[in-house]
Amino acid sequence: MKILVCISKTPDTTAKIAFADNNTKFAADGVQWIINPYDEWYALVRAIELKEKDPSTILHLVNVGMADNEPIIRKALALGGDEAIRVNTDNSDSFFIASQIAAVARQGNYDLIFTGKETIDYNGSAIGGMVAELLDLPYISHAIKFDLEGTDAIVTREIEGGEETDKAALPLVVSCQKGMAEQRIPNMKGIMGARSKPLNVIEPVAADALTSVASYELPPAKAGVKLVSPDTPEELVGLLHEEAKAF
Amino acid sequence: MSVLVFLDQADGHIKKSSLEAANYAAKAAEQLGTTAEAIVLGTVNDELGTVGNYGIKKVLTVADAALNNLDAQVYTNIIAAASENAELIVFSNNTTGKAIAPRLSAKLKAGLVSGAVALPQTGNGFIVKKSVFSGKAFANILVSSAKKIVSLNPNSFTVETGSGTAEVVAFDAKPDTAKISVVSVNKITGEVPLSEADIVVSAGRGMKGPENWGMIEELAHLLGAATACSRPVADIGWRPHHEHVGQTGLAIAPNLYIAIGISGAIQHLAGVNRSKVIVVINKDPEAPFFKAADYGIVGDAFEVVPKIIDAIKKLKAVA
């Protein structure tokens, strides 16, 4: 069993969102970077659990990004995983990134590829589906539960208005979200061990970039809250009905 | 060249979010000097000609019950075949759209903008505004491929209906054998699905315990609203996980979001800040949620909410 987990880097959930260079770049000064929560808490931890169940499992991590991503890759290795691959590029187009991951996946012949459901900065929800298409594999998105039954995967995923449990033969691409696993904190042994795990850097394969960011903008500021006295909540109902026309 | 929109169905009915996407497709088509067509997979009960009211000229159908369950790979191949002449393909950015649009993007090498919130700007290249940083900002994305895919965030686009009847034609496609088989489906019935709700009543740890959710449910019921909750509330098991909204839960954008006993942590706001009107009821005047709110009451939910329920009942009795 060989598993590949896709790891991306995002600003901390509390980071101040601001833009530089005439609103064309994210202002990264002073920003704390983390592993994208869906990748860390759900995709990676579930993969580690599968390896704990079957220690013969080989678990690789892949990140597409520049050398400054290495601290978060090491942190992911401290949680678990045997080795990591970093594809050295700063191209941020989803199709370009997916093409790189697909190339790594072809090389490694993985049975299972996990991604997060989305990155919390770009909110693309795109890489998993693209990788699956490039590899001509089935794709189960928004998984909340994952188990193996021989060479079949039993996956519960979120659908519009409910849940669905699916069965599919490996190999398979799965995007992971809440429910898959519980967040873990790396321990000292993991952190020390991660230092000597291989982190292989490879150059990108040729691929097209189909999109680019022209500019960023911040939403207009809210006008400010209109407060109603707790003694007369019916006034709030009146305002919502007549002023905001909310119902 | 035309514009194609994928219409997603639930239990035989076209979803509201898909009708928004249909209207978006029609308006984008007008901008591009062409017309919009729609494709529906699986068997539906709706009278499909009525999507003409949303500006769609033609509806392609593949009324094969094998398509009633979503297998993204099977869907993608059919939609790809149907989009041979399309320069733009539109989806709703719901869980269905998120499963299909990226596959189609890779298959057709068509640049994808997911989470779009506005019509494309076509003056200088093809640029679409999308939501990024979990609703905290927008990015204008330039799509450089010949074919483009846009998936529209639900409830972020103003629908304008007209009158018209779409021509409904069967699209000749043979679905591939699905590689994914469905073991069981568990739909939450009888309630308004959170992702589609116009009004959402949400509550947090300030409710003290699950036994106090009666008034939250009553308020939601009165307003025809869906219920939601903060993360810790789902984590402790007071409420089901599918109600958890925020950065790590569901991101929603209803017309009205009522937050009761929720502090308004930045990770919570990330899932709800695209709501049109936000109402906050919290006993702490310093709760960060008030900064993101349009209306608020600083007070004890246990006193305020029953009074609100009464006032709404009175209003409804008059109306």
Ligand SMILES: Cc1cc2nc3c(=O)[nH]c(=O)nc-3n(C[C@H](O)[C@H](O)[C@H](O)COP(=O)(O)OP(=O)(O)OC[C@H]3O[C@@H](n4cnc5c(N)ncnc54)[C@H](O)[C@@H]3O)c2cc1C
């Ligand atoms: C990486 C990360 C991701 C996260 N993702 C999410 C997410 O997706 N969604 C999410 O919700 N949280 C998320 N969180 C947690 C978030 O930071 C907050 O801890 C959480 O939102 C707080 O929930 P709460 O407001 O219900 O509880 P509390 O913070 O405990 O707030 C309770 C509020 O109720 C008020 N209150 C108490 N009694 C009453 C009363 N009688 N009447 C009226 N008001 C009352 C209090 O004044 C207080 O403001 C995340 C955290 C991290 C670190």
Ligand SMILES: Nc1ncnc2c1ncn2[C@@H]1O[C@H](COP(=O)(O)O)[C@@H](O)[C@H]1O
């Ligand atoms: N640069 C990257 N390197 C490796 N994996 C990535 C990268 N970007 C995104 N992913 C994976 O794809 C998932 C979805 O990302 P996105 O489509 O950008 O929202 C993430 O949760 C990651 O698992």
